[in-house]
Amino acid sequence: MSLSWQLARRFRTTKAQNRFISFISLSSTVGIALGCFVLIILLSVMNGFERELTHRILAIVPxxxxxxxxxxxxxxxxxxxxxxxxxxxxxxxxxxxxxxxxxxxxxxxxxxxxxxxxxxxxxxxxxxxxxxxxxxxxxxxxxxxxxxxxxxxxxxxxxxxxxxxxxxxxxxxxxxxxxxxxxxxxxxxxxxxxxxxxxxxxxxxxxxxxxxxxxxxxxxxxxxxxxxxxxxxxxxxxxxxxxAVYMSDWTRTQGHLYNDIQLVRTVVYIALALVIAVACFNIVSSLVMSVREKQPAIAILKTMGATDSLIRHTFMLQGALNGVIGMSVGVGLALLIAPNLSRIVQSIENILGIHLLSGDIYFIDFLPSELMWQDVAVTVVMAIVLSVLATIYPAYKAAKVSPSQSLH
Known part of the structure; x- marks a missing residue:
């Protein structure tokens, strides 16, 4: 196990850490988890609507x-x-x-x-x-x-x-x-x-x-x-x-359904990507405060021979851990719920005696869901990349800490 990894874990779990910093760090993890979870769930619903459009409407509409x-x-x-x-x-x-x-x-x-x-x-x-x-x-x-x-x-x-x-x-x-x-x-x-x-x-x-x-x-x-x-x-x-013939295709008569699905998918991507990005900004805040709190420890490490690269990697790993943990929790919950979402919603409808979608208005009377692994992959990559990017500035500031000033 690398030294930077050991230091990152020690800095993250130390009991002496300020409670406010811990709260900011936890909120970033929860925000990333929630963003990843909701993004995958909503994309699965959009995939389900697209599947039903193809299998139901396009099964009878030429x-x-x-x-x-x-x-x-x-x-x-x-x-x-x-x-x-x-x-x-x-x-x-x-x-x-x-x-x-x-x-x-x-x-x-x-x-x-x-x-x-x-x-x-x-x-x-x-x-x-x-x-x-x-x-x-x-x-x-x-x-x-x-x-x-x-x-x-x-x-x-x-x-x-x-x-x-x-x-x-x-x-x-x-x-x-x-x-x-x-x-x-x-x-x-x-x-x-x-x-x-x-x-x-x-x-x-x-x-x-x-x-x-x-x-x-x-x-x-x-x-x-x-x-x-x-x-x-x-x-x-x-x-x-x-x-001499006239031409037509399904996009003229039923294309608005497909366009609506694609529009909602785009809005979902943008909105929840911003939610994940905001959660990642909390990583910046918590790391900046953590760097200030741990300036004496950073100074001691530097006097013992720690390089700027080691300090940067330590704080980048510390921040990235929040993103990876949040992403793992959110994606894990989504993988459990998304394939069973239709049954879960149907059970809630039966318990509450309500009906979310009316077959007289919509082309289906249930909430469809289809989990696609490319959506999961995009969500995972986006969360990790944003988490890593959020650590660059605080890690750079940590590497610039001067031992002579911090230990004065």
């Missing part, structure tokens, strides 16, 4: 879309599906037709966005629709799946018959009598947030017939290998598509 500019729909559908599915950036391409209209049930109307899809054995929204509901829907071409909030607002049950009123425009852009589709409720979709209040699914052939397009589908929906590349990928595909 990553990208292209759709025809007129009522011809997508031309040469099978050939285009084969070509686009061969693109390495594309995970899956599906034809669709979208209708916007009103659902009518017992004299009550509710706005809804109905999307016609092809029925396959591996639906992209399997987690949002129960297997029984999906089987009923796939067997009946005149059936519909609706968001649970729509069913709640209209008082619908599985098996009820509803009418969908689809507006029709004439060539001179005037509205005529709406097209009416009679549908049977086959099941419910549970995505979360506003989507449950506006989303419905029906068979592609039914939707295409009601929309008046001459082709099989109005457009194509894309599931990409990397959802966060949707903006660039969809423009690349759209600009090279052999037919």
């Amino acid at each position: 990553h990208g879309e292209i759709y025809s500019v007129d009522n011809r729909g997508i031309e040469n559908l099978d050939a285009q599906l084969y070509r686009l599915n061969a693109d390495p950036r594309v995970k899956k391409v599906e034809p669709y037709t979208e209708l916007t209209g009103m659902l009518q049930y017992k004299g009550t109307l509710k706005a809804v966005a109905l999307t016609g899809i092809l029925i396959d054995d591996n639906p992209r929204f399997a987690e949002q629709v129960s297997n029984a509901d999906w089987q009923r829907f796939s067997r009946d071409e005149d059936s519909v799946l609706i968001g649970k909030a729509i069913a709640k607002n209209l008082g619908l049950q599985i098996g009820d018959t509803v009418r969908a009123l689809i507006p029709v425009t004439t060539k001179d852009l005037r509205f005529s009598a709406p097209t009416t589709i009679t549908l049977t409720v086959a099941g419910l979709i549970s995505v979360g947030g506003e989507l449950d209040n506006q989303l419905g699914l029906l068979h592609l052939s039914k939707a295409s017939a009601a929309s008046g397009i001459t082709g099989q589908a109005m457009g194509l929906r894309f599931t990409l290998e990397d959802p966060f590349s949707a903006y660039a990928t969809m423009r690349d595909i759209g600009y090279t598509y052999p037919q």
Whole structure:
């Protein structure tokens, strides 16, 4: 064990140390621990929200879309599906037709966005629709799946018959009598947030017939290998598509959720980095006072042959110990709590009889958490670096102590 390390431990634990200095030193350790703990916890929550956004919203909302500019729909559908599915950036391409209209049930109307899809054995929204509901829907071409909030607002049950009123425009852009589709409720979709209040699914052939397009589908929906590349990928595909089409991607409709998560993450980083930095300034205060108190001891060490380098290293280690201890406590607690945060919050909600997140407002009804080791690594490095930087000035002052003046 090096001499500077032994001296740092002795200076830090000496009983003769001023109690006020001890309090300042303890407050810096507690501040660093609290900052590291809260930073990792909040970043884990942000990671959880981002995970749920990807798994829930982007599981049912297409990553990208292209759709025809007129009522011809997508031309040469099978050939285009084969070509686009061969693109390495594309995970899956599906034809669709979208209708916007009103659902009518017992004299009550509710706005809804109905999307016609092809029925396959591996639906992209399997987690949002129960297997029984999906089987009923796939067997009946005149059936519909609706968001649970729509069913709640209209008082619908599985098996009820509803009418969908689809507006029709004439060539001179005037509205005529709406097209009416009679549908049977086959099941419910549970995505979360506003989507449950506006989303419905029906068979592609039914939707295409009601929309008046001459082709099989109005457009194509894309599931990409990397959802966060949707903006660039969809423009690349759209600009090279052999037919005049409009382009869209999920960042236009749901991107505000992702942007909000990233904004909060940035604010959390800045705010809690400042909390850790302020706690590290307490290290400066405690070390400066400690240097003044221990000037006689420093002078004696120098008369015994201690170099300026040894004195600097001693006080840098003494201050860094506060940072390392605080960081270790804060990170250790965060590693215990962050992976179990959802269960802990749920238990508190059950005990207090409250609900933090409402599924009617947010796209999830629980507090998510996902611990990522890169967040832990960044927090550890930041705390240690700031702690070491905070020791430089006091250690420099300690090395400049003059034995002749201190022992006078």
